[in-house]
Amino acid sequence: QALCALPAEPGAASAFVAADYDQLVDAPIFAGSPLVQSFVESGKEVLVVTEGADARWPQAQALQDVQRLVRTQRHLWGELPFARYIFFNLLVEGYGGLEHRDCAVLMASGWAARSRKDYLEWLGLVSHEFFHLWNIKRLRPVELGPFNYEAENPTPSLWIAEGFTAYYDDLLVHRAGLCSREEYLGRLGRAIERLHQSPGRLVQPLAEASFDAWIKFYRRDENSDNATVNYYLKGSVVAFLLDAKIRLLTGGRQSLDEVMRLALQRFAHGYTQSAFTALCDQVAGASLAPFFHCCVDTATEVDLGEALAYYGLGFGGGDAAAAAPAGSLGIVPRLDGGRLWVAEVRRGGAAWEAGLQPDDELLGIDAWRIAPTRFVERLRSFAPGSRLSLLVARRERLARLPVTLGADSQAFANLSFVPQPSAAQRQARDGWLGALPASP
Incomplete structure (x- = not known):
């Protein structure tokens, strides 16, 4: 089965017609045996084409939720500017999406619906790509169309x-x-x-x-x-x-x-x-x-x-208020080949001030060698302000770096409503x- 958002050629089951090159490259074609579901919203047909649907995927619930999102966005914008729209929902071990003029390609894990957090992430992806139906495909920065396919198209917008x-x-x-x-x-x-x-x-x-x-x-x-x-x-x-x-x-x-x-x-x-x-x-x-x-x-x-102040919102409370801040190096670690490396050093953090560099290998804290898989956990057992000695290897040469730990930022943790709003x-x-x- 071939599916595409382009209009079908009369009398041909798997042939589609593009008026110009822009339409052609903006209309992906799916070929396979997917689950095809549909609904009608404001007289317009919407297809949800799911590849990889199995017992993990809540077919009926997902379709109902997509329809609620379509209806809500139509309510915001005022109309649905298409005759037919397709969500290509690819349940693969990846994540992302890409908008097109009359369709969107979504990628998510087949396990996404088994977790409330991951399912909300998927709904956000559906919402994001469908919002592009208007914001970028029909409402766009002037630099983004007609496209110059032979050069970059930069825009400040x-x-x-x-x-x-x-x-x-x-x-x-x-x-x-x-x-x-x-x-x-x-x-x-x-x-x-x-x-x-x-x-x-x-x-x-x-x-x-x-x-x-x-x-x-x-x-x-x-x-x-x-x-x-x-x-x-x-x-x-x-x-x-x-x-x-x-x-x-x-x-x-x-x-x-x-x-x-x-x-x-x-x-x-x-x-x-x-x-x-x-x-x-x-x-x-x-x-x-x-x-x-x-x-x-x-x-x-x-x-x-x-x-x-306008909405009566604030940060803090709950677990964020009760938990003591942990010490922080201000790095992004990378576990590779059974060894722990520094991937990034954040500007102004403890590691930045101590002279730690990307691609340094983290070996130990003070007098202790720390297993790569436990390094971050061990580091968090120290309070902010703790003075430590890090044992690192830089281009195979061992070195000790004195460091004073910073604090994990909690200033913006747990956004919530103030308890007694006006x-x-x-x-x-x-x-x-x-x-x-x-x-x-």
């Missing part, structure tokens, strides 16, 4: 195309009624925590990270986290802050949702970064130039305070998080 999509993916899983508010806040909080664990956020501006994706984001090395910022990650946090700011400035009457809908209407031939931010100004009814200067054009630390905060939360729209 990937923080909108990908970062805003990364903000909405989990948010719309929640609005679809597929996860609780607490589960959603957990995922949002982890994104904020990951951003603040990235030293490169204070080095590379977000617009530059977007523009340099061709030469940096997809060509990572041992210093990438120190010198660059992830435009998916920071873009999603900036979208969260921008959404809150617009809601605050307009008394909850407008939001980033309205920006996206208007942008879809106005930028049929693509947008520049300045045109998009000007539209944000219009919807907010105020100049947001200082916000974008801080969050997009410079590598200044983003200010979370306004958004947290009426205004409760109203702001409801406007932001919404609820599943009624079936048509």
Whole structure:
């Protein structure tokens, strides 16, 4: 069986027609014997084509959940701009996705549905790629189409195309009624925590990270986290802050949702970064130039305070408040060939200050040799501020490095609602998080 989002050639079961080369390369063809399920939403057919479905995969539940996501996104954008759409759901031992004009290719483990965390991750992937149906395939930076297939197509606006999509993916899983508010806040909080664990956020501006994706984001090395910022990650946090700011400035009457809908209407031939931010100004009814200067054009630390206060959110509590912080070297370790190596040294961390380098082999702490598989565990038994001697091998030469441990950052752990919100905060939360729209 051959499946493709292109229209079929009349009278031919497995022949498809592309109007031009752009359509051809944007329409993957699946050939095999998959599980094919479908539903109709607002008069449009949606197929879920699953390769590798077996007893581990909840076929009926997954189909129902995908339909709820499709309905929720249609409610946000206003219409479904296709005659037929296909989710190619490949249950392989990998993870990722790629959007196309009228379909998306998803990769996830067949075990994903056996874990609540992994299943929410899969729903977020479905949501992310389907959101691209509008945000990037029909609403795009001007540099991203028509494509020049013989050269790079850099744009400073990937923080909108990908970062805003990364903000909405989990948010719309929640609005679809597929996860609780607490589960959603957990995922949002982890994104904020990951951003603040990235030293490169204070080095590379977000617009530059977007523009340099061709030469940096997809060509990572041992210093990438120190010198660059992830435009998916920071873009999603900036979208969260921008959404809150617009809601605050307009008394909850407008939001980033309205920006996206208007942008879809106005930028049929693509947008520049300045045109998009000007539209944000219009919807907010105020100049947001200082916000974008801080969050997009410079590598200044983003200010979370306004958004947290508006919604009545805070960090801490639960296990994060009860647990004492563990000592930290500030490295990313790599276990390879039964030996433990330093893969990355984080700027400003204990290892950075001690002179540890990528590709150093970690052998022992003080007078003890530590098994490679237990090194991280043993290190965490020391409190922040502990002074240790690390035994390392650098290009086969043994050396001892004195180090003073830092602390695992817990400043952004456990995002949660404050226990006694004001009426205004409760109203702001409801406007932001919404609820599943009624079936048509």
